[in-house]
Amino acid sequence: MRLFKYSIALLCLSFLTGCAVGNQYDYQQADVSLPIKGTDKVSLGVIDNRSYVINGDKSANFIGLQRGGFGNPFEVTTSSGKPLTEDMSDVLERSLVQSGFQVNKLYFSSPDTSMVANVIKNNGQQKNIILTVSEWKTDVMMNIALIYDLELQVKDQEGREIASASARSTGKEKISGAGFQGQNSRVAVSAFETKVSRLFNNPAIVKALKD
Amino acid sequence: MRRIIKPFITAIFVMLLAGCANTKLISDVDPQVDISKMKSFHVVKFEKDNRGIEKLIANKLNSMGLDASSGTNKTPSHPVDVIVEYQDKWMWDLTMYMLELNINFRDPETNYQFATGRSFRTSLARKSPEEMVDEVLNDIFRANKVVSQ
Numbered sequence: 001m002r003l004f005k006y007s008i009a010l011l012c013l014s015f016l017t018g019c020a021v022g023n024q025y026d027y028q029q030a031d032v033s034l035p036i037k038g039t040d041k042v043s044l045g046v047i048d049n050r051s052y053v054i055n056g057d058k059s060a061n062f063i064g065l066q067r068g069g070f071g072n073p074f075e076v077t078t079s080s081g082k083p084l085t086e087d088m089s090d091v092l093e094r095s096l097v098q099s100g101f102q103v104n105k106l107y108f109s110s111p112d113t114s115m116v117a118n119v120i121k122n123n124g125q126q127k128n129i130i131l132t133v134s135e136w137k138t139d140v141m142m143n144i145a146l147i148y149d150l151e152l153q154v155k156d157q158e159g160r161e162i163a164s165a166s167a168r169s170t171g172k173e174k175i176s177g178a179g180f181q182g183q184n185s186r187v188a189v190s191a192f193e194t195k196v197s198r199l200f201n202n203p204a205i206v207k208a209l210k211d
Numbered sequence: 212m213r214r215i216i217k218p219f220i221t222a223i224f225v226m227l228l229a230g231c232a233n234t235k236l237i238s239d240v241d242p243q244v245d246i247s248k249m250k251s252f253h254v255v256k257f258e259k260d261n262r263g264i265e266k267l268i269a270n271k272l273n274s275m276g277l278d279a280s281s282g283t284n285k286t287p288s289h290p291v292d293v294i295v296e297y298q299d300k301w302m303w304d305l306t307m308y309m310l311e312l313n314i315n316f317r318d319p320e321t322n323y324q325f326a327t328g329r330s331f332r333t334s335l336a337r338k339s340p341e342e343m344v345d346e347v348l349n350d351i352f353r354a355n356k357v358v359s360q
Binding site for chain 2: 033034035036037099142143174175176177178179183190193194197198201202203
């Protein structure tokens with residue numbers, strides 16, 4: 001009977017944690033095909049504006065939740081260990097270079113607009129591509145849900161906005177059924193590729209980067 | 212003790228069976244793009260696919276009145292409006308079944324992915340590859356809501 005109780009306890013534990021602990025998604029694998037080509041020098045910066053990262057509740061490499069058998073949440077982080085915005089910045093730099101642009105990266109220590117403008121004035125180019133991530137996380141149990149709030153801006157060398165495009169989910173957007181870590185990672189990365197490339201295909205952004 | 216264990220075991224079985232019958236059909240098409248204006252397609256064979264899914268996709272597109280070819284080359288010998296890529300994932304549960312099918316439409320010039328469709332069906336909700344191809348392509352074309360500029 002003691003063995004039976006022990007087995008039940010182990011079973012409960014495995015359902016509670018299962019494959020849910022320590023999951024990591026590899027956003028560095030993303031391959032964003034941009035709808036534009038160019039040869040200009042541009043600057044690129046990705047700003048982490050997630051409230052729970054700014055107030056210190058979550059680390060900057062937090063990218064979502066994987067739930068155990070009873071819905072109990074475990075944090076998912078980036079495979080690289082880097083902040084999510086750094087992974088995104090690396091991916092977008094590669095994509096812009098593939099599209100012919102010459103890219104220098106900008107780094108922002110806070111999402112404050114005057115600070116952003118100062119960084120652009122000091123280190124930017126004539127065109128500065130800024131992606132602000134106010135939300136980006138997946139929530140995985142039976143399905144993979146994505147919660148996101150992104151804004152893409154093109155700014156001039158004074159930090160003034162030339163064009164912008166944004167995309168946000170209304171609540172949790174179901175993007176697939178859930179599988180194991182590798183599959184969930186691919187789905188999350190693919191969603192990032194889709195959402196970001198859509199922003200780049202906004203007519204105002206296309207015009208700003210072509211002019 | 213029995214009174215506790217019975218509902219517990221039942222709950223576990225319900226959860227396991229629910230996991231066997233999960234389905235998702237999701238498409239996302241860029242509203243700046245009008246797919247209905249695109250007439251010629253080339254389906255690129257997924258290198259890991261040895262079941263000829265590329266032919267099923269091309270056949271389905273042809274049956275919709277479109278002009279579709281398929282092959283291993285990413286750049287077809289003739290100009291096309293859309294490059295179609297896909298990934299199929301299979302699992303075993305008594306027999307092999309298609310767990311997931313992703314189909315993507317790309318611009319041949321920039322490689323920009325403007326449409327994507329995904330069907331995910333676990334074992335108890337399985338469908339044939341032909342049916343999975345049908346439902347994903349139908350869903351992509353249904354999801355295309357063009358924004359007037």
